[in-house]
Amino acid sequence: MAGVASAGELARLLPGRVCGVAVDIDGTITERRVSGDFRLSLEAVEALRRLEDAGVRVILVTGNSVMVAAGVARYIGVRGPHVAENGCLVYQRGSVVHACRGTARAAAEALEEELGGLLEPSWQNRCRIHDYAFLVRRVGPEEAWRMAERVLRERGLRAKLSHSGYALHVRPLEASKGLGLRVAMRMAGLEPGCVVAVGDSAMDLEMRDAGVTLAAVGNADPRLREGADLILPGESGGGVALLARAILESL
Ligand SMILES: O=C(O)COP(=O)(O)O
Numbered sequence: 001m002a003g004v005a006s007a008g009e010l011a012r013l014l015p016g017r018v019c020g021v022a023v024d025i026d027g028t029i030t031e032r033r034v035s036g037d038f039r040l041s042l043e044a045v046e047a048l049r050r051l052e053d054a055g056v057r058v059i060l061v062t063g064n065s066v067m068v069a070a071g072v073a074r075y076i077g078v079r080g081p082h083v084a085e086n087g088c089l090v091y092q093r094g095s096v097v098h099a100c101r102g103t104a105r106a107a108a109e110a111l112e113e114e115l116g117g118l119l120e121p122s123w124q125n126r127c128r129i130h131d132y133a134f135l136v137r138r139v140g141p142e143e144a145w146r147m148a149e150r151v152l153r154e155r156g157l158r159a160k161l162s163h164s165g166y167a168l169h170v171r172p173l174e175a176s177k178g179l180g181l182r183v184a185m186r187m188a189g190l191e192p193g194c195v196v197a198v199g200d201s202a203m204d205l206e207m208r209d210a211g212v213t214l215a216a217v218g219n220a221d222p223r224l225r226e227g228a229d230l231i232l233p234g235e236s237g238g239g240v241a242l243l244a245r246a247i248l249e250s251l
């Protein structure tokens with residue numbers, strides 16, 4: 001269990017000189033971690049801008065589509081590269097790198113056919129290529145996951161299911177936020193040892209595979225709190241603002 005860092009001790013838990021931060025979007029730089037509430041935290045936006053101005057690279061790492069990731073990055077003003085579709089796409093200045101070879105499109109179509117009343121396709125699915133998202137209706141996420149697994153098994157479709165706390169994702173087997181983050185760090189010339197990642201859901205544990213320090217926001221999913229290197233003493237965007245302050249003070 002990662003220690004809950006106070007704002008004061010946070011700086012001591014960070015790598016020597018932080019060169020970059022990898023931040024999840026929904027639940028992490030939003031005001032709250034509430035499905036359907038996507039309002040960005042203005043203190044997190046300010047904090048990310050201050051990090052960029054101080055030369056600390058900001059990389060968004062999200063399950064959202066590349067269009068959403070690119071839009072959020074543009075209007076916050078963070079350079080990237082940015083990781084979309086839960087690690088499958090890496091975007092920078094108009095060009096896209098496919099970190100995944102496979103696509104879960106056929107699996108997504110099967111879920112839509114068989115579970116249409118329970119799984120509502122995300123509006124972003126029309127501009128996705130590898131990873132597809134569904135809003136869960138009328139049943140809990142665990143029940144939806146079990147039903148989706150059954151459909152994929154019966155259809156003989158091989159795909160990975162993950163839940164972000166906001167949507168059920170069906171992904172290529174090789175998909176991982178860590179895969180996309182490794183590609184993004186390579187493009188940015190950043191060593192994983194000086195990058196701090198921060199997220200809110202169990203899917204963000206995948207960022208640890210990229211060799212970075214992983215922080216959980218204070219209100220993160222318990223599985224992320226358990227597996228992270230540290231837990232921030234603030235919720236969602238408030239936690240990111242505290243992390244940024246500790247990084248800026250350590251520079
Ligand atoms: O796309 C989602 O389901 C959640 O997005 P996130 O990865 O930025 O939390």
Ligand SMILES: [Mg+2]
Binds near residue numbers: 199
């Ligand atoms: Mg999230």
